Amino acid sequence: KKYMELYREMRQDIVEGRYGFSERLPSKRYLSEERGISLITVEHALALLEEEGYIEGKERSGYFVSYQEGDVFPVTDKEEKAGFIDFFKRKTAVSREQMSYPTIAKAVRRAMSKYQEEILEASEMQGKFFLRRALKEYLRRGRGIFVEEEQMILGAGAENLYALLAQILGEEKRFAVESPSYDKMQRIYESHGIQLELLPMGKNGIESAALQKAKAKVLHVTPFHSYPTGITADASKRREYLDFAHRNGAVIIEDDYDSEFSPLGKPEDCLFSMEAGENVFYMNSFSKTIGPAFRMAYLLLPKKNLKENLEKISFYSCSVPVLEQCILTELLESGEFERHINRVRRSRRIRKKSREEE
Amino acid sequence: KKYMELYREMRQDIVEGRYGFSERLPSKRYLSEERGISLITVEHALALLEEEGYIEGKERSGYFVSYQEGDVFPVTDKEEKAGFIDFFKRKTAVSREQMSYPTIAKAVRRAMSKYQEEILEASEMQGKFFLRRALKEYLRRGRGIFVEEEQMILGAGAENLYALLAQILGEEKRFAVESPSYDKMQRIYESHGIQLELLPMGKNGIESAALQKAKAKVLHVTPFHSYPTGITADASKRREYLDFAHRNGAVIIEDDYDSEFSPLGKPEDCLFSMEAGENVFYMNSFSKTIGPAFRMAYLLLPKKNLKENLEKISFYSCSVPVLEQCILTELLESGEFERHINRVRRSRRIRKKSREEE
Incomplete structure (x- = not known):
């Protein structure tokens, strides 16, 4: 060749x-x-x-x-x-968008030499403070999300966060979710004894009529690129979700699992940012951006009731190994993570253009 | 100095x-x-x-x-x-018994050079096959436990395994546990909607009278060094637990979290080995032996109903990052893990002896 x-x-x-x-x-x-x-x-x-x-x-x-x-x-x-x-x-487009081995190998090496014996020290429940600080900076810089270290929790993948959310918000025993939506998420909520109210999807997001009638005090949505329909909620639909929460005294779980690579979604328009995040729990993972072998996701909690909410899950240990936390910190602080995002965005644009020209 | x-x-x-x-x-x-x-x-x-x-x-x-x-x-x-x-x-005896940084750093280096790009490939739900094979060999060699790779699941710490067990066995909605016992374990079971039947501890393990009357179809025990009482069940008490399971058509969860360093417990006497493991789920973690920063534990399932039980949790992803799995494989295959266990055992013996001589 x-x-x-x-x-x-x-x-x-x-x-x-x-x-x-x-x-x-x-x-x-x-x-x-x-x-x-x-x-x-x-x-x-x-x-x-x-x-x-x-x-x-x-x-x-x-x-x-x-x-x-x-x-x-x-x-x-x-x-x-x-x-x-x-x-x-390589088989799929997704795997081509994962971080490359040399980038990760370099981060492992630098993390080992920088953190040394710190990789042996048990993590705080919410994740190492230095990682949360690096993530906070990245979210501010790259995503327009303003949040404090105290509002963040690291977990071993989105699945771990669904379980934590079930325990923070599970007293309600009833969550409204998009229909169709991610099967695993539904099963994990159900395994915590939560009943699901299935709200049918329209062109634009959850159908307004169904949302009007919803009784649940927790609404789980994926405003960007809902799985499996691929639907993205526009600004007015996102506003509707927030209004629903205000009217019903409900909270929203915003599952933003696939927005990083999007040339579309302006990140500052996430629900968590739209209103100062009083009623919104935001979650995102690194499974698409770094790779599924890494098992890292994060949850942002609203400031409202922060202490009480953290108290409900305080008996857990952080599920992410400290070494992995150090590697992620290194990727964020060195700028490698953002360079990777930019590379993938660029290559998506090029692929899109070449498809259009065909 | x-x-x-x-x-x-x-x-x-x-x-x-x-x-x-x-x-x-x-x-x-x-x-x-x-x-x-x-x-x-x-x-x-x-x-x-x-x-x-x-x-x-x-x-x-x-x-x-x-x-x-x-x-x-x-x-x-x-x-x-x-x-x-x-x-x-260093503050505590426990931290002195963790694996040392150079040992781990060496394992990280060797794992990186041996597994290369494999650290990017998502894990099977039960954990990478090569890790389960290494663990199987260690269990046979070091612990007298005979088990197949198909019966093993890796998880991000004991907490993750409690959650998986709740979903495998949770249809019963009622588990019997030692009283007192590990608070986190109790809270995780309860968060999955499971009712706990608290069986008081005697000198030797669960009081026989209480065990006789227990109704639960799942019995969670720590035959070795029960937390927080420190009680170890002798052979006849362990036999009683197995008899209870036979009589009531129940299964046992054997939580063996702290037996590795024991000069006492002959490992081949665990419940999982005592009878060919028809009714016993065995779990153990690396939090004490390697360190709490690592978040790795494993579950051994009985061969009986293996497929059905795995099916119940098949929608989950493995919660342990692949890099950590490679590191653990390296520690097991190189013999470093066993050398570490032996070092700690030896130093416990020396400390014990010097206390006796004082």
Whole structure:
């Protein structure tokens, strides 16, 4: 494969320092003409180098070397043969959007050398404070969500958060959920003795008539990209959800599991931000953005009744290992997490454009 | 401190190769006489070197160098100043019995280089097969428990297993538990809508009269070192628990959270092994043996109704990150886990002996 040849050659040039850290690479056009290969082939090679963390594309100014000596575990030929970088053969679009191994390996290494023996110390129930601080900064910077460390809980995936929510809000014994909606979520609520009120979905979100009649004091919604319908609630529908909560003295669980990569949803428009978050519990996970092998999700609690709500689950231990918490902190603080989000967004735009041109 | 001087000097000798890998160290008596320091001081220094993974004591034959070049992250003076090895100042006996940072750091490194991109692949619900295989071998070898990979589930700590058990066995809506017993366990069962039948503890375990009258079809017991009473059930009491299960068509949950370090409990005498495990669910965690920061526990299911029981929780994802699973596999397969267990057992024996001599 021609792109693999170019990829290997450039990787070697980078690892051996012929292209130095932060140096700019020759343009795609130049590489294509110089070698007599197509622009697409060059782009494949560069995309692979970027995915693996050797270079970084900057909008309108080309590609720059992001590899520093000793920084990563460079891919060896042996690993290549073992299928390590069988990048363009990967099965699904989702897996191509996960974080790459070198990025994660680098974060593991840095986390180990930075946190040392701290990885042995049991976590606070809500998660290590330094992770919550890093997450708070990311949410402010990248998502326009303002929240304090005290309002956050880390958990081993969304499933763990559903269980915690059932115990915080379960006195009501009745949750309203979108119909259809995520099967696991429904089953976990039910396993905690909660009855589900199924509200049918219209074009735009939950049908207004059904919402009007709902009796539950807890409403679980996925305003962005509801599963499995793919429906996104527009501003007026989101307003309707909030109005429902005000009118009925209800609280909302906003499940925002898939909004990070969206070019659409302006994140500052989440329900949690729309009104100062008095009645909204917000949850999101890193299963799509980092990968399902990581088991990390977070819950933001409203300030109202914060102490009482935390009290109800205070007997639990944090379900995320401290090492994983240190790795996530490193990914957030180094900016790698946001660079990854941006890379995926860019590649989605490119794929979308090329589909439209076909 | 004199022991720190000796510790530092010997560590340097080891790291710089003056004592080579697997070489035997001079005897304690020799070191003590040569330097004019007490035997206790020498023992402190050697204990610290062993705790940190530089040397390994062998019964009746002295200490041998276990450090190999490039193998570990050697402790630097900077880390020392940051309190990294403030070993003898640590608060509790429990934390001194946790696995040491160098042992874990080594396992992280080896797991990364061995499993590579596999750390990105989502886990099967029950845990990665390679981990379950390593655990199966350890249980056979070290604990006399015979079990198949299909009967095992990994979870993020005992709390996660209580929740899974509530969903496997929760149709009964009534569990009998020891009174007093572990508060968290009780609260997690209750949060799944399960009623608890509290059976008072006698000298030896649950009082026979109370057990006779119990109506529950699920009996949760900690035959070894029940919390908080510290009671251990002898062979005849354990037999009574099994008889209760047979007579009432009940199943037993055997919570074996603290038996690893015991010089007492012969592990082959656990309920799960005593009868071919038809009615016994066995659970244990790594919170005491590795450390609470790791969040790993395992459940062994009986072969009877295995498929049906797994089906009830099949919608869950495994709650343990894959990286942690790889690290645990490495600790089990390398023998580090068992060496650690043996070290702690030995040091408990020594402490016990020195208390008796005082």
